[in-house]
Amino acid sequence: MExxxxxxxxxxRGPYQLTVDITNKCNLRCLHCYNFSGENICVDxxxxxxxxxxxxxxxxxxxxxNLCFCGGEPLLRKDILLKLIKxxxxxxxxxxxxxxxxxxxxxxxxxxxxxxxSRAQVSVDGIGESHDRLRGRKGCFxxxxxxxxxxxxxxxxxxxxxxxxxxxxxxIDQIVDLCLEFNVSELRIQATMPIGRGEENTKSILPTELQxxxxxxxxxxxxxxxxxxxxxxxxxxxxxxxxxxxxxxxVDECCAFVSIKADGSIAPSIYLPLxxxxxxxxxxxxxxxxxxxxxxxxxxxxEVSNKVRCIKEMNMDEIExxxxxxxxxxxxxxxxxxxx
Amino acid sequence: xxxxSIVKTKTxxxxxxxxxxxxxxxxxxxxxxSVNKFTLSKKLYINTQISDIEHFRDLNIRNNIxxxxxxxxxxxxxxxxxxxxxxxxxxxSMSQVYLLNLIICKKVNREQLKNMFQLALEVLPEYSIIxxxxxxxxxxxxxxxxxxxxxxxxxxxxxxxxxxENELGEGKALTTMIMKFANKK
Numbered sequence: 001m002e003x004x005x006x007x008x009x010x011x012x013r014g015p016y017q018l019t020v021d022i023t024n025k026c027n028l029r030c031l032h033c034y035n036f037s038g039e040n041i042c043v044d045x046x047x048x049x050x051x052x053x054x055x056x057x058x059x060x061x062x063x064x065x066n067l068c069f070c071g072g073e074p075l076l077r078k079d080i081l082l083k084l085i086k087x088x089x090x091x092x093x094x095x096x097x098x099x100x101x102x103x104x105x106x107x108x109x110x111x112x113x114x115x116x117x118s119r120a121q122v123s124v125d126g127i128g129e130s131h132d133r134l135r136g137r138k139g140c141f142x143x144x145x146x147x148x149x150x151x152x153x154x155x156x157x158x159x160x161x162x163x164x165x166x167x168x169x170x171x172i173d174q175i176v177d178l179c180l181e182f183n184v185s186e187l188r189i190q191a192t193m194p195i196g197r198g199e200e201n202t203k204s205i206l207p208t209e210l211q212x213x214x215x216x217x218x219x220x221x222x223x224x225x226x227x228x229x230x231x232x233x234x235x236x237x238x239x240x241x242x243x244x245x246x247x248x249x250x251v252d253e254c255c256a257f258v259s260i261k262a263d264g265s266i267a268p269s270i271y272l273p274l275x276x277x278x279x280x281x282x283x284x285x286x287x288x289x290x291x292x293x294x295x296x297x298x299x300x301x302x303e304v305s306n307k308v309r310c311i312k313e314m315n316m317d318e319i320e321x322x323x324x325x326x327x328x329x330x331x332x333x334x335x336x337x338x339x340x
Numbered sequence: 341x342x343x344x345s346i347v348k349t350k351t352x353x354x355x356x357x358x359x360x361x362x363x364x365x366x367x368x369x370x371x372x373x374s375v376n377k378f379t380l381s382k383k384l385y386i387n388t389q390i391s392d393i394e395h396f397r398d399l400n401i402r403n404n405i406x407x408x409x410x411x412x413x414x415x416x417x418x419x420x421x422x423x424x425x426x427x428x429x430x431x432x433s434m435s436q437v438y439l440l441n442l443i444i445c446k447k448v449n450r451e452q453l454k455n456m457f458q459l460a461l462e463v464l465p466e467y468s469i470i471x472x473x474x475x476x477x478x479x480x481x482x483x484x485x486x487x488x489x490x491x492x493x494x495x496x497x498x499x500x501x502x503x504x505e506n507e508l509g510e511g512k513a514l515t516t517m518i519m520k521f522a523n524k525k
Contacts, residue, residue, distance in 0.1 A: 191360070191406075209359050210467060216408055217469040239406050246399060309364040309402070 012256065014062025014288050019270065021262040022052065022081055023072040024325075027102055028135050031205050032125075032163050034196040034271070037072045040325040045263035049080045051280055055260065056084045058284045059093075064256075066094040066118075072262065075103040082115045089116020096121065098161065101147030102140065109150035121159035121188070122147050124175060126168035134165055134205070148182040159186040165205045169215040176222045179233055189219065190238035194315045195271065196325055241311055244269045248305035252297040260284075265329065268295050271314060273322040274304050274330040282335045291340025298339065300332060353422060353452060355459050357467060358412035363402050366412055369421045370396060373444045380485035385443040385492075387428075388480040388514070396442070404428065408469045410441065413456045422446050425456050429470050436470045440477040454496040461521055474518045476501065481513040493517050 023046055026037035037043075047055065059067060067088055074081050074097050081097070088095045096119035097112075104112075104122075112120070124144050125134045131141035151158045160179050162172075172189075179187045191212070194202045207215070216237060223235040247255055247268070259267040265275035266287060276295055277287050284292075295301065307319040316323050322330065334340050358366060373384070380386065394400055404410035409431050415423040423445045427438040438460075443453070457475070464472050477493055479486045481503070498517040507514035 213408055213467050213469055220469060237407065239403070242399070242403065242406070245402065250399070309367070310361045312361040313364075 012254065012293065014059070014064060014256075014285070015258040015293070016065045016256040017067075018059060018064055018257070019068045019070050019259045020052075020055070020059075021071060021260065022069045022074045022084070023077045024262040025076050026071060026073045026100075027076065028073070028100055028137060028140070030100075030197065031134050031136065031201040032165070032192055032196075032198040034193050034198055035325040036196045040196070041328065042261050042263040042265075042325065043072075047262065047264045047280065049083075051264060052080055052084060053087070055264075055279050055284060056087050058279075060087050060091045062285065062288070063091060064093060066096065069095070069097040071098065073100055073103070075099055075108065078103070078108065078111075082111055085112070085115040085117050089118075094118045096159075098123070099147065100135070100140065101144035104143075104147035104150055106150050106153070109147075109154045109156065112151075113154040113156055117156055119157040119159065119185075120147075120151050121161050121186075122151070123161045123163070124148075124178065125163045125165065127171050127174045127178070130165075130168045130171060133167065134163065145178070145182075148178075148184065152182045158182065158184045159188060160184050162187060162189045163192050164189060164207045164212065164215055165192065166207050166211065169207050169211040172215050172218050173222065176219075176226075176233070176235070184233060186234045186236060188236045188238055189215075190240050191311050193240055193271070193311060195323070199315045199323075240271060241308060241314065244272060244305045244308070247296045248302045252294065254293045255296050256293060258284075258292065265331075266292070267329075268301055269305070271324060272301075272304055272308070273316065273324045273327070274301055274332065276301075277333045277335055281333070286335055290335045290338065292334060294340050295334070298332060298334070300330060304330065353415050353417045355413065355415045355452075355455050357459065357463050358405070358414050360402075360406055362412065362414065363405055365421065366405070366414075366424065367398050367401060369424055369444070370401070373446075380479075380483060380489055382485065382488070383445045383448060385440070385477070385489045387439055387441045388478050388483075388508075389439070390441060407431075411438070411460070411464065411468070413460055415452050415456055423449065423452055423456065425453075425460070427460060427464075427475060429468075436473045438464070438468075438470075438472050438475045440475055448492065450492060450495050453492065457496050457519060461519070465521055472521050474520045477517045479515045479517075480508055481515055486515075490515075490517065493519075 024037050024040050024043045029038055085095050095117050098121045101122045122144050125131050128141050132138050148158055162175055192198060192206055226233045259270045261267055264278045264280040266277045267275050308314055313319060322328060410426055410428040413425040414421050426442040428441045429438060477498060498519045501516040501518040504514045
């Protein structure tokens with residue numbers, strides 16, 4: 001007898017939340033970049049404008065709650081980005097995107113607003129030179145701050161992503177203050193991952209245990225202060241490992257979160273070296289109809305996921321798995337192999 | 341290991357504050373020494389006030405370590421855990437007290453436990469995300485092994501704090517013992 005979760009799955013038309021790497025090309029080479037943006041294994045295999053349009057029309061029909069365009073730097077494909085935002089906005093789907101802010105001028109902010117963008121997340125990894133050091137270029141901090149201002153001016157909701165490093169954890173109070181200045185609604189911080197360029201630069205960028213702890217202490221104090229004040233700024237200490245431990249062990253009936261890599265491959269977790277198909281070969285709807293929502297039942301996925309229990313293990317060194325975004329993923333195709 | 345507060349005892353046992361990368365090791369140790377009952381035994385102390393069976397499930401353990409809500413002190417020999425102590429903070433309160441949630445020993449070694457608590461007292465004022473004032477152990481009076489564990493904790497430096505009559509209902513009293521951090525009243 002089918003259980004209720006299986007019955008519910010039949011009436012869910014598609015994932016409720018997606019991330020789509022619109023490009024992995026990038027105008028920066030940040031020291032911590034988890035997916036080697038600009039030079040990873042996907043960058044020469046990216047979806048064309050036509051393939052992206054087909055995917056997003058598919059997504060629009062599935063009517064998810066939210067889709068986030070990630071990268072790379074999404075604004076390097078601004079024209080198609082605006083077109084895709086419009087398709088989703090016409091269906092009242094929330095659309096967010098992440099950016100380093102370099103290309104986010106006043107004019108671009110207006111274009112994004114006009115297309116229907118709901119929310120933008122700008123990376124700010126320190127104050128002034130501290131931010132620029134991680135980005136590898138002078139002047140990036142000013143542009144990121146200007147991007148926050150431009151977004152705020154056109155009333156696009158903004159978030160800030162902050163990556164802790166060995167030299168910026170004691171700037172957390174200034175980061176919170178910056179967020180308050182520009183009406184940022186969410187400050188998201190998560191532990192720096194030793195993957196991608198983050199692995200190559202581990203020694204120089206990773207904060208110490210003590211630096212993390214001192215930062216979290218301040219962060220908790222500021223979070224409590226914000227909650228007591230008006231709660232407009234949400235402060236999140238994210239965990240990059242938690243989701244796949246949770247999904248692999250506790251959720252195999254229906255997972256409604258899907259990531260699409262820039263080459264069209266479908267990833268259950270953007271941090272794991274395993275994909276379940278490619279939207280260049282079959283439509284997302286077809287994958288959904290073939291059980292994509294039950295993806296965490298796939299034994300190989302559970303095995304891969306269960307090998308990683310801490311952030312250090314994400315670099316796959318000790319567990320002999322392909323390096324995410326550097327080496328070819330373990331590729332399964334749930335349509336062609338009909339395994340769900 | 342980056343912590344500068346590693347204690348090497350005479351027996352070459354290393355005592356240290358665990359980090360997020362120790363999660364798997366801690367999970368494996370807890371599984372080997374299955375914490376499936378909320379009762380004291382000869383080699384296991386558990387905070388009698390933990391009522392949520394999920395507390396020592398893998399996801400919650402990881403979550404608590406990652407968020408620094410629970411600190412684990414490990415005594416290891418040849419890389420294997422001999423004794424584990426967990427000290428949790430109450431994330432939903434203003435309390436600056438660490439709750440002694442768990443002690444699991446392969447073999448109860450009072451000297452080693454003393455060294456482990458000593459490390460906690462030395463390291464946590466700097467490493468903690470609270471400003472810790474004391475560590476509190478809790479016992480339900482009248483249950484097995486209470487006297488044994490009270491005696492062990494007394495030997496390692498805990499003192500009686502309070503006895504709360506009928507705290508746990510049905511006439512059951514709760515006794516607490518504490519160990520103070522330096523310069524805290």
